[in-house]
């Protein structure tokens with residue numbers, strides 16, 4: 001091969017330039033010719049390396065964008081991308097207008113944080129969750145002293161149909177409810193270690209995040225991940241709620257809130273991998289438990305955002321002081337995403353990726369959990 005190249009090269013040299021033909025006769029040209037031979041050999045090696053390595057490197061970049069070999073255990077790489085954020089569902093007025101958003105890549109927990117994972121954190125740190133602490137009177141001015149006991153908010157369905165405008169009818173602050181006792185004192189997670197941890201306040205999620213070296217996702221990151229690579233679909237798996245009759249998520253069936261027909265097999269939480277993952281391999285991005293995001297809530301976040309022109313890069317939501325919920329003015333709230341085992345097509349329906357929920361940072365419930373993300377090291 002090298003001989004053929006040499007011959008060919010020589011021929012090209014000799015045919016291209018009479019002047020170079022003359023150089024061949026001089027002693028200096030002999031050195032030049034030798035240099036030229038070496039040079040061409042090196043050039044051949046260089047070109048060969050480039051020709052072989054470029055596709056390899058390109059393939060490596062491609063692989064890196066879709067499945068990184070350095071992913072932390074239990075996390076999935078979600079490649080950065082531009083996507084349509086929000087929803088045109090008529091009921092989701094706070095999720096409009098749909099607008100273009102770009103997020104950088106990140107790792108995300110494959111599932112909602114489970115009771116088993118949270119138990120590891122508690123064992124390692126001795127952390128006491130907010131629901132397990134007796135509320136301080138100064139944090140709840142005006143609250144009767146008899147109401148200042150450790151507990152959390154639990155779904156307590158009425159036995160008969162009720163109007164859906166007053167959610168206080170089916171939510172109760174229950175003594176002794178916390179992550180170990182999802183329905184209050186006497187309940188247990190012994191047989192639910194693979195279910196998502198619940199009764200998480202935002203402070204609890206931050207403590208876990210600090211311990212695990214991760215962080216809460218932004219609302220945009222969460223929604224991009226939930227869409228799993230699909231473009232503008234109603235659900236994280238497509239446009240049909242029951243594709244070929246298959247149940248794809250833990251939601252509520254029957255008549256909300258008084259009669260749960262439990263056709264998906266779970267009256268409350270389910271194991272974190274009970275239903276199929278989305279296109280990125282993430283489980284529970286629709287239903288099971290709502291998940292905290294880092295963004296503060298406003299119903300008009302999107303209209304305010306699009307005034308600045310799109311696409312919007314890595315949006316982080318409004319400031320804490322700007323947070324506003326018209327249904328509970330004066331209480332700053334953060335965005336929840338994904339819906340829960342209490343979402344039904346009659347009420348909520350926010351298991352759709354464009355749907356938005358919200359909650360006060362100090363308030364956990366038995367249908368609210370979280371998962372975390374992690375940034376890749378900068379190159």
Ligand SMILES: [Ca+2]
Nearest residue numbers: 250251264266
């Ligand atoms: Ca269910």
Ligand SMILES: [Ca+2]
Nearest residue numbers: 284287289338
């Ligand atoms: Ca979920």
